[in-house]
Amino acid sequence: MSSLALGARAAVVSLAILAMFLAFWHLGTLGTGPGAVMDSEYAKLMGATATTGQSAMPGPSQVGHKLWEHLTNPFYDNGPNDKGIGIQLAYSLARVLAGYAIAVALALPLGFAIGMSPLIYQALDPFIQVLRPISPLAWMPLALYTIKDSGLSAIFVIFICSVWPMLLNTAFGVATVRREWLNVARTLEVGRFRLAFAVILPAAAPTIMTGMRISISIAWLVIVAAEMLVGGTGIGYFVWNEWNNLSITNVVIAILAIGVVGMILDQTLGRVARLVTYPE
């Protein structure tokens, strides 16, 4: 069977799974018909969940309808607390890229140094292992308290959470460059600087890229939590604001948007990773 046929068959199965999921979702959220009997003045003051027995969970058609509204007008601006989903995503992306860029700028050189020196590697390892598993939400109060600026705090939290995988992967990649290649370079009396850039960097590049790819996913995970906590702008704030309104429809849409953007970020770095990988 050719790979094209396999791809086509996989697509069919994917679509079937999606259709089944939507069908179950639709059936699961159908209303139960009229709710309790109440007089008309009272009923006017109540929501649809109470009067018509409508499920608190929106159905796929409601979500689709609302999604269309968001997609047709993604950049509206109704003041500081009500902006289109496109603007919110742009704010979040800007924060993620800023925090991530700082993390890259620090993790790559430092990771290189750690990887080249077994002493630094072992000395720093305990600190990295302790700091690595700390949740972004735990950093937030500390950041707000010390940095005294919520925007910078959000960027700091992205930085601190996304730096570790890059640092460890870079260090690991650099430390495990094949001995023979280093030995050949040494025989040819290559200078330290040239050794780092001409031999070690290309050899470690695939591992470094893997680290960067893990980090961007983490950064995107972190931003939603951070923005829900400090509010203001961004897709995380959007989720919080719609939660405040108990609008599950908009929360579902936000989740969808977060997923799609996360996938795009990951795929982009995946492409770059393929460029720097070479067959041995």
Next chain:
Amino acid sequence: MSIFSNSFDPKAKLACPCGRHKSLAEHQAHTQLPTAEDDRLIRVVDGAVMRALFPDDATRRGFLRAVGAGTALAAISQFFPLAAAREAFAQGSKALEKTKLKVGFIPITCATPIIMAHPMGFYARHGLEVEVIKTAGWAVIRDKSLNKEYDAAHMLSPMPLAISLGVGSNPIPWTMPAVENINGQAITLAVKHKDKRDPKQWKGFKFAVPFDYSMHNYLLRYYVAEHGLDPDKDIQIRAVPPPEMVANLRADNIDGFLAPDPVNQRAVYDGVGFIHVLSKEIWDGHPCCAFSASREFVDAMPNTFRALLKAIIDATAYASRAENRKEIAAAIAPANYLNQPVTVVEQVLTGTYADGLGKVQRVPDRIDFAPFPWHSMAVWILTQMKRWGQIKGDVDYRKVAEQVFLATDAAKAMQEMGLAPPDTTYGKYSVMGKEFDPTKPDAYVASFAIRKT
């Protein structure tokens, strides 16, 4: 009016002077300020001008009697720019140190004056360009205020006291120049507790309140303690952000909450809870949320602070009138502010609401707005902080109350605006039938059988 239209055309219709409206009538409808306020401001200015021109009472009265007030003002306006004076007064008389301000708020109806002042133009009328920023929770509003990201903020009235005392944060001199709202909270229980209306049946219940330093916490504790339950032993009280309360009530994680609106009404609207009692029934006229600013802001920018305070008092006075409530509900319900269905906000503000038990209730003062920061209210809050062990040792109730609650500033601002502030800053209250005397706070704390100290 378009710049391309012919201004010499004699047949041209009388159009709107600012150019933003289709007709003169529409322009007037949009630009006219709420008339009652306008009249009041104009009276204040005219009175001041008359008094300045004729300092002698007898001469002034004589002159007015002779020609009539209208003619007198018309005559004066020939040589004195009365219109400009009225405008200057509305804009605030002194140069503002800063006109662009950021004010944080939590999306609840307690913040009504702070929020509505933006869409309804109260900030603009006092020469300020204020951005009102929705904030995710009380701890965040505290941190952003301490970080000076906000010039002023909506807080729970115990928070400025707690911040000044250093309870739950570093001690930083904080002030509360105005009360946002009185009443406006409720105890809401899950629908399944419909038949447990007697608090004695609540042993083991889990309750939520928005923050530890909140009237909600003190009122809930007071209420259950009056019914013989120890809030620290017989029930659980957790701090939960308001939006999570309804979700938690639906998920059966909590049995009820004492929360700000629109959360209570939203629980009813969604069919998951019913309103057990309004906070008004615990203490009619209790303060709840506050307009607050740091002592540093008050001292460093006195004119800006004054203009901001006036805008808030102005909005609060407007909000206190029942006939304006529907208009306010429509102004603050959109996504940029409360992000709630209009009918929910309207039920809270008008007091005609579904109680969750099948009845339509009519309580016009379910929530009310009164800006004056009574020192006695601060003393009551401090007695409860003391009662529940939040502050330990001796407290100089009067001193703290007078440092934080800026009753003098509020009274002065109110007077300048033609409103009548009370003569005293200490009043007696009756909370669930029990008298509170602000001159004997320690005796009041000691009089409770259930307390932590």
